[in-house]
Amino acid sequence: MTDSVLPRDQILCGDNLELIRRLPDGCVQLVITSPPYFQQRDYGAGMGNEKHLDDYLDNLLRLFCECVRVVTPDGSLVFNLGDKYENSSLLLVPYRFAIAATETGLVNLVNSVTWVKKNPTPRQFRRRLVNSSEPFFHFVKSDAYFYNLDAFMVSDNAPKKPRTKSTNVGKRYFELIDQSDLPEEAKRNARLALEQVIQEVHRGQIAGFRMKIRGLHAEPFGGQDGGRQIQLEKNGFTIIRIHGNTLKRDVIETPVESIKGLKHPAIYPVKIVEEFLHLLTRPSDVVLDPFIGSGSTAVACKKLGRRVIGYDINPEYCESARKRVAETPSETLTLFGNTP
Ligand SMILES: C[S@@+](CC[C@H](N)C(=O)[O-])C[C@H]1O[C@@H](n2cnc3c(N)ncnc32)[C@H](O)[C@@H]1O
Incomplete structure (x- = not known):
């Protein structure tokens, strides 16, 4: 079948x-x-x-x-x-x-x-x-x-109330993606990933996030950050999700x-x-x-x-x-x- x-x-x-x-x-x-x-x-x-x-x-x-x-x-x-x-x-x-x-x-x-x-x-x-x-x-x-x-x-364990929809969450990163030297496809992927993570914040799934964009942000060091370094090289960006203390x-x-x-x-x-x-x-x-x-x-x-x-x-x-x-x-x- x-x-x-x-x-x-x-x-x-x-x-x-x-x-x-x-x-x-x-x-x-x-x-x-x-x-x-x-x-x-x-x-x-x-x-x-x-x-x-x-x-x-x-x-x-x-x-x-x-x-x-x-x-x-x-x-x-x-x-x-x-x-x-x-x-x-x-x-x-x-x-x-x-x-x-x-x-x-x-x-x-x-x-x-x-x-x-x-x-x-x-x-x-x-x-x-x-x-x-x-x-x-x-x-x-x-x-x-x-x-x-x-x-x-999420609704039962949310670390805090889901944020009300604010147009400001992540706005700065959209601007940085536009300003970056990333190829168009990488920019498109970065915007999609950013939209996704913003939704997670609105739903209260995560407390917040940081985004790093190749050429604009300092590269992470090796060790625990090695994976992020690879993402930055391969995709042009990486997103760090910040989780609350939810058990x-x-x-x-x-x-x-x-x-x-x-x-x-x-x-x-x-x-x-x-x-x-x-x-x-x-x-x-x-x-x-x-x-x-x-x-x-x-x-x-x-x-x-x-x-x-x-x-x-x-x-x-x-x-x-x-x-x-x-x-x-x-x-x-x-x-x-x-x-x-
Ligand atoms: C515990 S109930 C499932 C209830 C379901 N979770 C719900 O929320 O409505 C088990 C069901 O399995 C069906 N059933 C029993 N033996 C079956 C079989 N061999 N093949 C398909 N369905 C079967 C029964 O008719 C019954 O509706």
Whole structure:
């Protein structure tokens, strides 16, 4: 299958293991998904109702290996799972899965990001606490995974309020680029990079920046600055981003969503998917959710200008997910206009 015929922005109805086998190797940048939890709900068909935990884990692992196959070498996989009690004891299903996944030797586990539910189902247990968290496991295929830490949890962790749009940020550098002796192409690239970094300041992703332009600014020394020296020689400019003191923690705190009119019983928050899209993908990247359910992943992708492929075995869920996506406005306005 060539890139041009890859199904994108589509929710396909069917068994995910059959559907994913039609995809070529290395064609999606991120798989993010929430498989049915072990023996928790009856979705009518598909996974989750295996009699034995080992069978459930085997089935999930089979699909996981296919997901690894279709992810690009610099891509990521994010799997969200919930736990279950049996004979008054937690089964530790998510962790059994994570261990089995790493033991395939195909992936590294970068983080177990904890979703803290602000509004867990109120239950009155006398002898245990109310469970109010779930892990999102972040796996990668290589150490060269794409990672945009500056874009993660910006609104929650911003070091200070995003600056109001001021036309002055970086204005001096545009003038310096014009005055420089750089070739036209290098000037064009410098202006684009400058626009990009100004946006990061406006969004509160970074506290500020400095730009150095060849011929106008003193050359950095070697050592830690060696990379910048090379950029200056090769590109004609370099940008130094100034980060605040924000600590990016492996926790996302957000409420469980219940969406009016949606029949699906296990919806995960669009906000969490959005944060992983910011962290692990670029605009226009392709994202796969093999258990798309009510379409939360597709909604987040549409909002942030990522392409999505979704699968679900239940035709009713596919239909309502498509409707939900159609009703979602696209908020993507990049520096260079709408993403294609
Ligand atoms: C936990 S839900 C996903 C919920 C989704 N994250 C959301 O926010 O709506 C799991 C979904 O997997 C689907 N499913 C189960 N087995 C499947 C299979 N073999 N192939 C495709 N979908 C399957 C179920 O119908 C269910 O909608």
